[in-house]
Amino acid sequence: MKVWTLAVVRWGLGVGLGIVLGAIPGHAGGPWFAEPRSDRIVHYELQAHLRPADRTVTGRARLAWRNATRQPATKLCFHMYMNAFKNGDTLFMREGGGPWGRVRLPKEPEAWGWVELQRIRLVNGADLSFSYDADGTVLWVALPRPVGPGETIRLEYEFETRLPRIVARTGYAGSFFMVAQWFPKVGVLEERGWNCHPFHANSEFYADFGVYDVEIRVPRAFVVGATGEEVARRDEPTGETTYRYHAEDVHDFAWTASPLFRELRDRWRHVQIRILYPPGHEAGARRIGSAVRAALELTAEWYGPYPYPVLTVVEPPLYGLAAAGMEYPTLFTVGLGIQLPTWLRFPEAIAVHEFGHQYWYGLVANNEFEAAWMDEGLNSYMEAKIVNRLYGSRSTRLPVLGLWGWHHDGAMAPEAFSTDPPNTYAWQFANRASYNANSYNKPMLALLTLERLYGSDEVTRALRAYFRAWQFRHPYPEDFFRAMQVHLGEAAAEFLRKALTTTDTIDFRVAEVKCVPVRRSPGFYGYGTQRRWQALEEVTNRWKCGVLIRRLGTWAVPVEVQIRFRDGQATTFVWDGKRQWFRWAPDTEWTAPIERVDIDPRGQWLLETHRVDNGWVRSTPRQLQGLKNRLWGWLLYGLAAVVTLG
Ligand SMILES: [Zn+2]
Structure with a gap:
């Protein structure tokens, strides 16, 4: 019964949307839309x-x-x-x-x-x-x-x-x-x-x-x-x-031609999908097809249906790989040139990214010269959500030294976040690394941070309203901020303005952690006949602890700090982040020393540039964690230099 109910609901929605969109069924060669x-x-x-x-x-x-x-x-x-x-x-x-x-x-x-x-x-x-x-x-x-x-x-x-x-x-x-x-x-x-x-x-x-x-x-x-x-x-x-x-x-209008293309046809609702691929890549083409269909489904649910009746995906041959990873209206190019095992979803991630540009570039058509973040940033955010939803968050990560890195991690080029604001003309960034980090990563991390602050559904709802208001039009940054202000509130818009138009950075560090056993000091106590000598006395299993948190970033935000003790006790507090540092040193006598300290333990401030020094663990030398992070940065940076998405 449930299945039928769902089918009816979907059919009803489809008909309803058809009317709203003015799509003409079975147009075959005729106009796509009844009204422009x-x-x-x-x-x-x-x-x-x-x-x-x-x-x-x-x-x-x-x-x-x-x-x-x-x-x-x-x-x-x-x-x-x-x-x-x-x-x-x-x-x-x-x-x-x-x-x-x-x-x-x-x-x-x-x-x-x-x-x-x-x-x-x-x-x-x-x-x-x-x-x-x-x-x-x-x-x-x-x-x-x-x-x-x-x-x-x-x-x-x-x-x-x-x-x-x-x-x-x-x-x-x-x-x-x-x-x-x-x-x-x-x-x-x-x-x-x-x-x-x-x-x-x-x-x-x-x-x-x-x-x-x-x-x-x-x-x-x-x-x-x-x-x-x-x-x-x-x-x-x-x-x-x-x-x-x-x-x-x-x-825009782009086209491709080659005598070697093979063709795979697919369909999603009203959309005819064509995948053109080089000989021998049929399995890869099928993977791309299923990723694109799944992405069409999710974007329709989140923002609104892809309105055009066609979608063409082009996988260039290996020797033409320089054409891969680029978007044009109703057509995009994908490909890595190599076949990967199915647990590594990079081919799907590229297909999802380039498909996503149909929304952020194709439909919501910002000025790419002047504000690349408006399409690359929103699209990287959407790509991350889709890839995580479809394949899990580790599907486009590679393990190195026990850490899972991701081509979208802020760790990739943290310095770049303080080099240029994302809202910079494409050729006025300090260098390519800054263009990449600020056009793709920073806006993506800002939106994912916003989800943690306001809720994923709320952010989706606001972006849906922005998409519906600006599809088939040219929004400028102020239009985006205004839409976020209307649909998420003044504080959210202010957060995005700061993230996207300034170089302010969020960065905290655990600077000191100290625990000393509670002891009664030797010396004389009291007066007159009451005066008595007290010898040094250790109080067993009682500790006094202090933690120094520093704010290294220029952006003051409130942050949660969690302190866990060796006996399993834990305490959490929120620091307003306004000063440059905060010393946590209550008079409490704890029953065990501190085992670990975590700033932002729930990972709310994804935008933070150096997350690795947010944690202090008694048993792990911190230098080792720093080294891991740096290795990851180099590796991902090298990877990004080779494979840069359009
Ligand atoms: Zn892109």
């Missing part, structure tokens, strides 16, 4: 022709762009991202972006890429003049007359893109093509002007929502995967095939 879900600033009709031998995409575009601001637009700004890989003098390269900046620049011309606009004009109009900025990754188009508020302009343009050997997740490797950031893409016009940064190191992207209709022409042997849904396919007399894709209410 986003403001649809752009409508792109793109034609891409891949010539694998030249590693070139020739493209034609029709773009309808609407001015949604209150000011007239006198010019248009386009991102020309691929020019970041044109030579070693671009901002991206000079700032040390990508693997080339850190290792060495390739000498062969076929390793480099570029994009050029050939012509641009109003539809049925005269050619427009355009100019590149100094970096070449931004292009300005002069308009013959301003586009007024609410007006739409229709443009046609031709372009050519030379794909680089894969760098920053885009390009080619052998016959594998990952074609991302490949077309001249209009920037975002905001009330304060064009938000159209050149392509910087560490940075990802920012674009408006809209509709994409894209034709992709490739040699017939190639398998294609792309943002959106395949709606038509025709064979050309040239031995090529043209695929037509449609996507609605997305803000």
